[in-house]
Amino acid sequence: MKIGLFTDAYKPQISGVTTSLNMLAEGLIKEGHEVYIITVKTKGSKEFDIDKPYILRFRGIPYPRKGLEIYRFVPCVGRHVRRIKKKFPKFDVIHVHTEFSIGKLAYLYQKRTKTPMVYTSHTMYEEYLHYVGKRLAKMFRRPFMWIVKKMLKRYVKSSQVSIVPSKKILDLMNKYNIEGNYKIVPTGIDLEKFKKETYKEKDILKLKESLGLKDEFVCLFIGRVSSEKSIDVLLKGFKELNNENMKFLIVGDGPYMGELKNLIKKLDLEDKVILTGMVNWEDVGLYYQLGDCFLNASISETQGLTYIEALAAGLPLLVKHDQVLEAVVTDGYNGLFFHEDDELQSLIERLKEDKKLKEELSKNALLSVKKYSQEEYAKNALETYEEAIKLYKEKQTNK
Known part of the structure; x- marks a missing residue:
């Protein structure tokens, strides 16, 4: 099968969407399918694309807002349909992962080439309004959400099948009254990348030493450093601990980093919190080996890929309860939920003291991630593509 994947976010950027897309592309290629990726040019993409002729990028203009600089606006995208047709063979199906410039390009490609289309809704836009500015978000929330709903409706209506990664997103679509042919397909990951057995003990020790870690109990956060991740909640909970012989390791970067550093200083945690900044994607699995538990207080996740990565590394999860996580975390089995922010402190202390x-949580963590394998993800996606192709053919026949 010839599959075109359209996205405004792809490597070398790091985000939930890029991780999902990369896992899907690799899984489909392993199954013997031809995969082509249409995306935007970003910093480092030229080097990344060496020996990858299946990637086609278009130049765009960076969005002039803090936190959105890595994204691009591609003007007049319709003119690029011809270039796609010239460079790549006719696709059997296209799969759209984002709704902006490249999403619009996919929409136009489908209309002009009469190709079956699958759409995945990855993002809860209500949780990202702050990127347009707090005052603007408050003043224009209703018109902004009207635009978002109209945009989502266009892709759902144009697709033969719409994928949602969790029931939370399905419920959101129903709340927006956007009717469609929905299918829940959880994103898969390369489980081996995060397992302890994948890494040599000397490499783990070397990384620990480079970060100044010894035999401390390490609380770990890995992800985008942005306000919707609620890292401030984690820091305040960590502050309340008797945190002798404990460290909080935060791996990642993002628009909230400056405020995060100020908060760490204000809480007098500079000798307890380690900030790595951005790390190479290839090294992320190694960083998971440094943690004793994984912390997160975000309620903006559409599935929670870093939670699954942490489970694959055998880390117990101490995370804020959210509906989307009920499919990932079983309270008391592979992790512990906190419902109120002030509950986090006691959960960390409990886990630290009760070996x-x-x-037990660590053992169960490893058992609970088998359903999130890359192979299962690719298999579910292929079944969805076949359904989309069948539905499209039936529609054309009935015209």
């Missing part, structure tokens, strides 16, 4: 509980 038997920690071992």
